[in-house]
Amino acid sequence: MRPLLPRVLRLLFPGTEGPFVFDKQQVIWPSKPASLNLYIHLPFCRKICSFCPYVKEVYDPVVSAAYQGALLKELDSYRRLWGDVNIESVYFGGGTPSLTPEIVESTLSWIAKNFHLGHEVGVEIHPLDAHSTVLGSLKNSGVSMASLGVQTFHNRLLSMLDRGYDGKLARQACERLVQVGFTTTDVDLIFAIPTQNQEEAEADIETACKLGISQISTYPLILFSYTPLSRHLHKARATMPSWWVERQMLRAVVKKAQDAGYQRTSIWSFNRPGTIRYTTVTKDAFVGIGASASSRTGDYFSLNTFSVADYIKAVGKGSPMALATKLNTVDKMAYWLFWQCYNLTINTDIFRSIFGRDLPYRIRAFLSLLNLLGMTHRRRNTICLTDAGAYLFHLIEKEYTQAYLKTLWKACLQEAWPCRVVI
């Protein structure tokens, strides 16, 4: 059976027919864009964490060096296509980008030489890499935003997730991050971990707030059948927290962050007032560089091959793109609205300026229904999600992640060059 979310989206948006089909197709790139957002994937890790669904492999210096060269070749293919475009933002994700800071630094230096590089440069940092020297040199190379993958400060849960450090080290890493003086310091925390209780989830938020972190991103643990944690839980006959426990935990962490003076800036993130948000996924148009990186630009959504070895080989010969889907106007509207809901506000004037029309009738009717149910409220041209609306969207985002990762990612992890994936 196909996942629920794409079917619901198709009900709300008349004019879309059939499922999303990803296949190997010729992508027609738009002419030179006014500006670009870049996401660069660095897939190397010290060890593999039990819950991790992402594309990663254990660090090998030879593979890493070849990968570094391949990244520059892929970037150069865009330079040849578009010339020296403005790069509005660059985010390095992984994997563990902080494990190979030399790749981050050399790639940034290449981008600065060949494009116009802006000031929004973010890097994911593993607590074990958060030494003053590494952080300082990343900052000197132009990194302005740092996201520390703490996940939890509790030793018992850290060991269940195979993170390889304890709560004390995680706290010290936060302190160093703040000392270095990045514009934004983000900490990633997970809630609804099996056996975690509400007090532990609240204590994690409280600790991050006390340590002076400017952004807290907190995600529910989503279990994927292809991860070791899924197999461990199955063997131990342990289960994930119920939806009710998860809901109570989400309520509690939202309250904790808001009581500490943080503003809710998306369904899963909280910022100190005045801080710039660390966000990779919510950009309107972006180009992904590296194995498994996705791009959303022009009329297409595309993905590079998930195999690191195949990526290195393919970039040398041509394109590393494995799959693409062509988006019609309605798909683009759905994509835009999805991420606006994730960010808790829909500005109808911006919608009109992008799409040249008002929100489709069924979407307006759906939003009116949410308004009656107390899930949205309207301030002139802006529709805001209330806490109840944010919870509904928390469920939708989880469903989307399941649909996307369980179907598309699973297929791409199994085969370097899948023929076709249907969601």
Ligand code: SF4
């Ligand atoms: S969670 Fe992060 S550090 Fe752990 S395996 Fe995944 S990418 Fe690597």
